[in-house]
Amino acid sequence: MFPAPSRRDVLRTLLAAAAAGLPVTARAQPRPASPLVSTPLTDSLLLVTGAGGNVVVAHGPGGVLMVNGGTADRSREVLALVAERTGGARVETLVNTDWHPDHGGCNETLGRAGTRILAHEHTKQYMAADVVVEWQDRTYPARPAPALPTETFYTSGELTAGGEPARYGHLGQAHTDGDAYVFFPQSNVLVAGDVLAVGAYPIADYTTGGWLGGLATATRTLLDLTNAGTRIVPGSGPLQTRADLQAQHEMLVAMRDRLGKMMRQGMGAEDMLAAGATKDFDARWGSPATFVATSYRGLWLHVRELGGVV
Numbered sequence: 001m002f003p004a005p006s007r008r009d010v011l012r013t014l015l016a017a018a019a020a021g022l023p024v025t026a027r028a029q030p031r032p033a034s035p036l037v038s039t040p041l042t043d044s045l046l047l048v049t050g051a052g053g054n055v056v057v058a059h060g061p062g063g064v065l066m067v068n069g070g071t072a073d074r075s076r077e078v079l080a081l082v083a084e085r086t087g088g089a090r091v092e093t094l095v096n097t098d099w100h101p102d103h104g105g106c107n108e109t110l111g112r113a114g115t116r117i118l119a120h121e122h123t124k125q126y127m128a129a130d131v132v133v134e135w136q137d138r139t140y141p142a143r144p145a146p147a148l149p150t151e152t153f154y155t156s157g158e159l160t161a162g163g164e165p166a167r168y169g170h171l172g173q174a175h176t177d178g179d180a181y182v183f184f185p186q187s188n189v190l191v192a193g194d195v196l197a198v199g200a201y202p203i204a205d206y207t208t209g210g211w212l213g214g215l216a217t218a219t220r221t222l223l224d225l226t227n228a229g230t231r232i233v234p235g236s237g238p239l240q241t242r243a244d245l246q247a248q249h250e251m252l253v254a255m256r257d258r259l260g261k262m263m264r265q266g267m268g269a270e271d272m273l274a275a276g277a278t279k280d281f282d283a284r285w286g287s288p289a290t291f292v293a294t295s296y297r298g299l300w301l302h303v304r305e306l307g308g309v310v
Contacts, residue, residue: 033074044163044187045059045164046085051077052101052103053070053194054068054235057086058162058166059086060163063093065094065095067094067095069104069110070105072105075106075109078105091110094118095168096149097179097181097191097235098178099178100194107143119153120153120154120180121154122176128142130142131207133208135297153168153170155170156169165185168180171195174210175193175194176208181221190233192235195215196245201291202215205294206294206298212259212298213299216256228243247284251281251284255281260306262277263296269297272292
C-alpha cells in the first residue's frame with residue numbers, strides 16, 4: 001500500500017481541521033512507531049510486522065532471503081531483528097514486490113553491503129526516477145543508486161534461500177505494472193504484496209501502470225498458486241487465507257464489470273459513487289472514494305479492452 005502522508009498532506013489536514021473549528025494540536029502530534037513483531041511461520045520462515053509493510057524472512061544454513069524491508073526509518077530495527085532471529089546470518093537476497101517506499105526501506109543499507117536486490121524491471125525503473133502520483137498530488141524522489149535492484153526480471157523465476165525453495169513472478173498491470181509475488185511451496189506461504197489489500201479497497205495506481213482489470217487478473221493468478229491451507233502475506237496487515245483472496249477477486253471482477261457498464265452510460269467517478277456502485281462491498285473494504293476515482297481513471301486508459309465505451 002502507499003506510504004504515510006507527506007508533510008504537504010499533513011499540512012492540508014491540519015488546515016482543513018482549523019477551518020472546520022476542530023482542535024489541531026492533538027492531530028499535529030506524530031504517532032509513536034508501532035513495535036516490531038516477529039512471528040515464525042515455519043522453522044525457516046519468519047514474518048516481521050510493524051515496520052510499515054510486512055517483511056518475510058527465509059533463513060537457514062544457506063543464508064537469508066528477505067521479501068520487502070519496511071520503511072527506511074525502521075530499517076535499522078528491522079535488520080537488527082532479522083540478525084537476532086537468524087543468528088547474524090548474512091542477507092544474501094532481498095526481493096521487492098513493488099517500488100513503494102513502505103517495502104523498500106532496507107534497500108540502501110543492504111545494497112551497500114553487497115546484497116543481491118531482485119525486482120521486476122519496472123520496479124527498478126520507478127525507483128530510479130522521480131515518480132509523480134497524480135491522484136496523491138505527490139512526487140516520490142528517486143532512490144540513491146545503492147538502493148536500486150541489482151537484478152531484474154520480466155516474467156518469473158526460482159531461487160533457494162536457507163534450503164527453502166521459492167518461486168517468484170510478475171503480476172502484470174495490477175496495483176502497479178511492476179508487482180511481483182513470492183511463493184514458498186514447501187511451506188505453502190505466498191507473499192502477495194499490495195495486490196492483496198486488507199481492511200481497505202485495493203488501489204490500481206494508473207500513474208504507474210496499474211488498472212482494475214489487471215488487478216482482477218492478478219488475484220486470479222495468485223488464486224491459482226494457492227489451496228485452502230495456504231497462508232497469504234499481504235503488503236500490510238494480518239495473514240490472509242485463500243478465501244480472503246477469493247473474496248477480493250470476486251469483488252474486483254464485479255467492480256470491473258459494473259464500473260465499465262456505468263462508463264458506457266456516460267457516468268463519471270462522482271456519479272458512480274452517488275449511485276452506490278460499491279455498496280455491496282463497503283462493509284468489508286471501507287470508504288470507496290479513492291478506489292472508484294483511481295479505478296475510473298485507469299479504466300479510461302483501457303477502454304479498448306472494455307469495449308463499447310467510445
